[in-house]
Amino acid sequence: MSAPDFDIKYVAHLARLKLSPEEETQLGAQLGNILGYIEKLKEVDVTGVEPTAHAFPMVNVFRADEVRPGLSNDDALRNAPKRASGLFVVPKVVE
């Protein structure tokens, strides 16, 4: 049993993951299987239950708005695949 509308091509696109045709087939089947297992959650009565995002929710964790040392430009760029003039170089974004 698997989830009815699972479209691996679409989801892989959302996730920005390029998959080979073999991967699409194999992952698609495995994920269908896993989603079939997860369907059992539909059995639980969750009426009136609040969702938990964090076990111990911390609220408004702020610090004073003061400038503090951070990564230097050089440190931030030290692992850059491509850099120039203190910036990361990427393929053209804007036409």
Next chain:
Amino acid sequence: MLHRLTIAELTARLARREVSARDAMQACLDQVARVDGDIKAFISLSPTDALAQADAADQAIAAGADFSAQPLLGVPIALKDVLAVKDQPLNCASRILGSFTSPYDATVVTRLKAAGAIIFGRLNMDEFAMGSSTENSAFQTTRNPWDTSRIPGGSSGGSAAAVAADECIASLGSDTGGSIRQPAALCGCVGLKPTYGRVSRYGLVAFASSLDQIGPFTKDVRDAATLLEVISGHDPRDATSIPQPVPRYTQALTGDIRGLRLGLPKEFMVGGLDPEVKRAVDAAVTHLQSLGATVHEVSLPHTDHDVAVYYIIATAEASANLARFDGVRYGARVEGADPLEMYGNTRGAGFGAEVKRRIILGTYVLSSGYYDAYYLRAQKVRTLIRQDYLRAFEQVDAIITPTTPTPAFRLGEKAGDPLQMYLSDIFTIGCNLAGIPGLSLPCGFAKPSQPSTLNSQLPIGLQLLGKPFGEETLLRLAHAYEQSTPWHREHALCPPANPCMSDTPPD
């Protein structure tokens, strides 16, 4: 042989100037050279850097350093490849990070350094902490030191194996659904996952931000208490770290557990539990009773839904956390004509199969049209799971379970069936969902039906789960059990061909 000592034993000798930090570090390096060709716990390590740190520790000791202020001075500790150490490689056992070296220290690393520890080596793991066997590493497969045809567990398999094989005195790992406790159980060492928010996650490469915690692997419970004390505490850099004072965990080890109430969750003693695991855990419960604890049945009615809830929430959070690996600012970029193509190519080439599986699952359950049915529903069931635990803790002080349903399985046995692998986490997962602390310690051995070495025995782990910030109770229980049983004194045997089999016992 210094590499076989515990933190407490080694620091005592260092303080008495009987041995040097260099001697201890060299002993660990020698052990790595002897056994890691088979165990493969380390992805990389720098002996020069390690010995330089040891020399610095020796200088500090000679200058009269105070061991009570620096409880780890001169102690070689290795870290899972998921923790940032300035100027050391950080790969999370993935290809996608390429030749990344970290520009900063994780908070736990800063704390370890302040305590005087020697931090060496990058320990193998499942890629991005996703797995239960360390078979998902992009680099190598780590083996269980007790039987090298078997897995060490995961995702912190390298951290557990290195401690079990005496390649380091202690290590750190991370636990999102059991990734400290399960490998600790399978490798016969102590593993502790603190309460969520107890230890700062700053510098831990995030897998699931509401579930991840860093914790120690040690040879005994006292060492786990020592390490927990060093790494715990509020951190302004981690907005989820809780401003709860850090107790002196080592002082909880009183040896007296009379009157402590243990809960046995009836939903955990299920089919699929290996009979030897059941036997060992039942014996441990009886033993704890003989030490004065009382035992009660408790119920965690939503246990059956733990795995499903986890694999929705954890993968959803992971899909967001791993979006940063896109080839722009760091890592092994694969070029494309435009950024979208570059992202797809980089991530397609750089991530392994399990990581892709989880990212896709996580993306799906968060996607428009499915969010309510999957993610939101899972969060609500998470509330019910958490309430089950909190309700149980109104009647008992700790919950006691097997850590894993079986001892270590063979390499390759579950690798082909992801769902089977997920189901093996059944005892550890609820703890992360509820945010409570959990500890695994050795409680015996199983004899495999087809032994692959002369003295084949496989460790079995006992899990203790505690109230939020209830680590002291867990440590006290675990310590009392450990000190009145023989398991912690056994060290893993190496493969027959390896010289460490004739290793002399510790002096």
